[in-house]
Amino acid sequence: xxxxxxxxxxxxxxxxxxxxxxxxxxxxxxxxxxxxxxxxxxxxxxxxxxxxxxxxxxxxxxxxxxxxxxxxxxxxxxxxxxxxxxxxxxxxxxxxxxxxxxxxxxxxxxxxxxxxxxxxxxxxxxxxxxxxxxxxxxxxxxxxxxxxxxxxxxxxxxxxxxxxxxxxxxxxxxxxxxxxxxxxxxxxxxxxxxxxxxxxxxxxxxxxxxxxxxxxxxxxxxxxxxxxxxxxxxxxxxxxxxxxxxxxxxxxxxxxxxxxxxxxxxxxxxxxxxxxxxxxxxxxxxxxxx
Amino acid sequence: xxxxxxxxxxxxxxxxxxxxxxxxxxxxxxxxxxxxxxxxxxxxxxxxxxxxxxxxxxxxxxxxxxxxxxxxxxxxxxxxxxxxxxxxxxxxxxxxxxxxxxxxxxxxxxxxxxxxxxxxxxxxxxxxxxxxxxxxxxxxxxxxxxxxxxxxxxxxxxxxxxxxxxxxxxxxxxxxxxxxxxxxxxxxxxxxxxxxxxxxxxxxxxxxxxxxxxxxxxxxxxxxxxxxxxxxxxxxxxxxxxxxxxxxxxxxxxxxxxxxxxxxxxxxxxxxxxxxxxxxxxxxxxxxxx
Numbered sequence: 001x002x003x004x005x006x007x008x009x010x011x012x013x014x015x016x017x018x019x020x021x022x023x024x025x026x027x028x029x030x031x032x033x034x035x036x037x038x039x040x041x042x043x044x045x046x047x048x049x050x051x052x053x054x055x056x057x058x059x060x061x062x063x064x065x066x067x068x069x070x071x072x073x074x075x076x077x078x079x080x081x082x083x084x085x086x087x088x089x090x091x092x093x094x095x096x097x098x099x100x101x102x103x104x105x106x107x108x109x110x111x112x113x114x115x116x117x118x119x120x121x122x123x124x125x126x127x128x129x130x131x132x133x134x135x136x137x138x139x140x141x142x143x144x145x146x147x148x149x150x151x152x153x154x155x156x157x158x159x160x161x162x163x164x165x166x167x168x169x170x171x172x173x174x175x176x177x178x179x180x181x182x183x184x185x186x187x188x189x190x191x192x193x194x195x196x197x198x199x200x201x202x203x204x205x206x207x208x209x210x211x212x213x214x215x216x217x218x219x220x221x222x223x224x225x226x227x228x229x230x231x232x233x234x235x236x237x238x239x240x241x242x243x244x245x246x247x248x249x250x251x252x253x254x255x256x257x258x259x260x261x262x263x264x265x266x267x268x269x270x271x272x273x274x275x276x277x278x279x280x281x282x283x284x285x286x287x288x289x290x
Numbered sequence: 291x292x293x294x295x296x297x298x299x300x301x302x303x304x305x306x307x308x309x310x311x312x313x314x315x316x317x318x319x320x321x322x323x324x325x326x327x328x329x330x331x332x333x334x335x336x337x338x339x340x341x342x343x344x345x346x347x348x349x350x351x352x353x354x355x356x357x358x359x360x361x362x363x364x365x366x367x368x369x370x371x372x373x374x375x376x377x378x379x380x381x382x383x384x385x386x387x388x389x390x391x392x393x394x395x396x397x398x399x400x401x402x403x404x405x406x407x408x409x410x411x412x413x414x415x416x417x418x419x420x421x422x423x424x425x426x427x428x429x430x431x432x433x434x435x436x437x438x439x440x441x442x443x444x445x446x447x448x449x450x451x452x453x454x455x456x457x458x459x460x461x462x463x464x465x466x467x468x469x470x471x472x473x474x475x476x477x478x479x480x481x482x483x484x485x486x487x488x489x490x491x492x493x494x495x496x497x498x499x500x501x502x503x504x505x506x507x508x509x510x511x512x513x514x515x516x517x518x519x520x521x522x523x524x525x526x527x528x529x530x531x532x533x534x535x536x537x538x539x540x541x542x543x544x545x546x547x548x549x550x551x552x553x554x555x556x557x558x559x560x561x562x563x564x565x566x567x568x569x570x571x572x573x574x575x576x577x578x579x580x
Contacts, residue, residue, distance in 0.1 A: 058458045065457075075365055075379055084374020084471040089365055089430040101454065132454035133469035136442055140379040142450050142469050152426055160432050164391065164422035167355075168348045179423035179432050181374040182558040186565050219520035226516030226539070230509035233546055242550040246543060247560040249516070253536060256523055260532045268472040270537040275476050 059101055063094045067139040071111075078106050078119070078143040078151065081130045082268035084181060087151040088119070088159045092141060097132075104129040106143045125149035146269075183264055186251065190258045211255045218255055225249045349391055353384045357429040361401075368396050368409065368433040368441065371420045372558035374471060377441040378409070378449045382431060387422075394419040396433045415439035436559075473554055476541065480548045501545045508545055515539045 066074055072094065078087040090108035092100070096116050099107040106127035107118040120126030125148045133142040152159045160179040180188055193208045201209075211218045229245040231237070257264065356364055362384065368377040380398035382390070386406050389397040396417035397408040410416030415438045423432040442449045450469040470478055483498045491499075501508045519535040521527070547554065 058461060061461050062454060062457055077367055077376060077379065079374075079376060079469075079471070082472045084369075086367060086369060086376065086432055089367065089425065101458070131469070133450040134452040134454065134457075135379065135449040136444055136446070136451070137449070138452070140449070142376055144469060144471070154426055156426070159425040159427070159430070160423040161426070162424040162428070164352060164424065167352055167424075168391070171348060171351050179369075179421070179434055181369070181434070182372045182562040186561055189565060215523055219524060222516055222520050223513075226512055226543075229543060229546065230512050233505055233549060234509060239550055239552050239556075242547065242552045243556045243560050246547060246552070246557045247564065249539070249543060250557065251561065251565070253516075253519060253539060256519065257532065257536060259523060260529055262529050262532045262536070266529075266533045267536045267540065270533050271476055271541065272472040274537065275479060275541070 059098055062101075063098060065138055066094075066097065066134065066141075067137060068094070069139065073109060073111070074139050074141055076100075076106075076108060076141040076143055078127050078145060078147075080265075081144045081146050082272060083184060083265050085158050085184070086160060086179065087127060087147055087157075090119075097141070100129060100132065100143065106145055119151070120148060123149070123153070125151065127151065183250075183254075186254060187258070187264055190255055194258050208255060211252065212259060215259075218252065218259070222249070222252045222256060225252055349388055352391075353388060355428055356384075356387065356424065356431075357427060358384070359429065363399060363401070364429050364431055366390075366396075366398060366431040366433055368417050368435060368437075370555070371434045371436050372562060373474060373555050375448050375474070376450060376469065377417060377437055377447075380409075387431070390419060390422065390433065396435055409441070410438060413439070413443070415441060417441065473540075473544075476544060477548070477554055480545055484548050498545060501542065502549060505549075508542065508549070512539070512542045512546060515542055 068074055073091040074097075075089065076092045076097075077089045079085065080087055091111060092107070093109040093116075096107045096109040099105075099116060099118070103118070105118050105120065106129060107116055109115070110117050118126070127143060127145040127147045129143055129145045131144045133144065134140070135142075150157050152161075156176065157178065161176045163177045163179075166173070166177055178184075178188075190208055190212075193206060194212055197209060197212060205213075211221065225245060225248040229242065229249050232242040232245055254264070257267070358364055363381040364383075364387075365379065366382045366387075367379045369375065370377055381401060382397070383399040383406075386397045386399040389395075389406060389408070393408070395408050395410065396419060397406055399405070400407050408416070417433060417435040417437045419433055419435045421434045423434065424430070425432075440447050442451075446466065447468065451466045453467045453469075456463070456467055468474075468478075480498055480502075483496060484502055487499060487502060495503075501511065515535060515538040519532065519539050522532040522535055544554070547557070
């Protein structure tokens with residue numbers, strides 16, 4: 001961070017967004033100790049975190065490295081750092097990427113409105129950036145971040161809830177089925193079984209439902225599966241046995257999480273704060289900002 | 291599936307791909323019982339799975355629903371169904387999406403070569419489609435699938451291994467750091483600690499390293515943490531306590547997985563085959579195909 005070595009002044013203007021709300025639009029022009037000088041535009045960010053400011057000369061080098069298309073755009077995909085869920089996809093130009101780097105709020109370029117927009121500027125559901133990745137061709141970008149709330153303007157967690165294969169089975173039915181990877185698909189199924197328990201039970205209860213209504217059974221299974229996982233190490237069993245026992249531990253523990261109303265995402269957030277570099281950086285930057 | 295109600299004939303031609311290899315290119319023209327008739331192009335697929343054939347009239351309705359851009363393209367993002375990793379991003383036109391639907395191999399439209407290409411047609415590392423999702427604007431697509439091997443042409447698991455913030459810290463250093471979500475970031479850290487154990491140990495061992503060299507300690511911790519997780523339910527403790535104990539179970543279990551050389555992805559694969567709808571469908575289609 002070269003913030004201490006930079007002279008920063010801000011120009012502030014007001015801008016009307018489509019929703020009719022007023023947002024401040026700041027331009028931070030920086031003069032670093034290096035010769036290269038340029039401006040980063042920060043749009044619609046309630047509070048600018050100065051500790052996250054990056055020297056503009058390095059940003060310029062990076063922006064020069066991106067392979068922009070004939071319209072000066074690249075694809076940007078916002079992904080939840082804890083769950084891996086693809087939240088939304090948009091396009092970025094140089095200013096949008098520079099703004100995301102400096103503000104750490106996912107910012108895009110609207111092709112229809114021909115202007116920058118920061119996700120969350122109207123909904124307050126910002127996507128807080130932990131890291132940004134370029135692909136091997138340098139024309140596609142991942143915004144790896146933590147969303148403050150649902151990303152989709154419809155209120156859905158992500159914008160991807162139309163399954164093509166469901167549509168092909170029945171184009172008339174428009175039932176929402178989120179795009180979920182394996183763990184979250186399992187979480188969703190368990191949550192559904194839990195919800196079904198409040199209705200009439202006409203058939204033989206499924207194993208998941210039996211676990212959901214019997215804490216003693218559930219806890220005995222979790223302890224038993226953890227023990228079996230350990231024994232695959234202690235008794236030098238096959239790798240496939242370890243994978244299988246770990247799957248058992250996870251499934252039964254996920255039932256307990258559902259009973260307690262805890263999401264897998266919350267568990268990963270705990271893990272990130274404890275172990276990951278970005279967690280450490282986040283803590284540091286938070287204590288600096290406070 | 292309307293395959294039984296359709297008359298299918300194939301036209302086969304040969305095509306030279308940039309790698310110099312010959313691939314068959316088939317065009318399947320279908321006449322369903324409905325009036326709507328059209329062709330689906332299936333490029334570079336070694337074996338066509340007829341059980342996955344979808345009535346073309348429904349596909350046409352779907353394709354009409356996609357909001358294609360001024361070049362007739364939409365963004366397609368390939369995501370690993372088990373890990374959530376974003377594997378690659380490309381563009382699709384009508385034919386590319388239709389081909390992916392019929393072949394269940396992720397297929398894109400190359401803007402530079404102006405032709406369809408199926409990921410894996412030269413490397414054999416296909417991305418096997420489990421589901422496809424459209425976003426709320428219907429101009430962005432997720433290919434949710436299982437890769438046969440590394441997706442990137444460089445041999446990397448995914449195409450996203452250039453961290454913008456690492457680049458900004460030091461533009462000269464080009465160290466590969468994959469874009470990893472929380473669980474896989476933890477998995478990578480544990481794996482690194484395991485690798486470091488083969489070198490000289492000059493400092494006080496980290497907790498992870500102590501667990502890695504002491505099976506008895508590791509297993510006692512896994513059993514203890516599983517017990518503590520259960521007690522958050524049995525003793526009606528706070529939700530935050532449950533999340534914290536589950537994080538402990540996961541972390542210690544991940545150390546055991548590292549010791550056994552088992553990836554989290556393998557565990558999720560087991561879970562998917564056991565529980566998810568796509569797993570059930572996959573099993574069914576495999577038994578039909580055999």
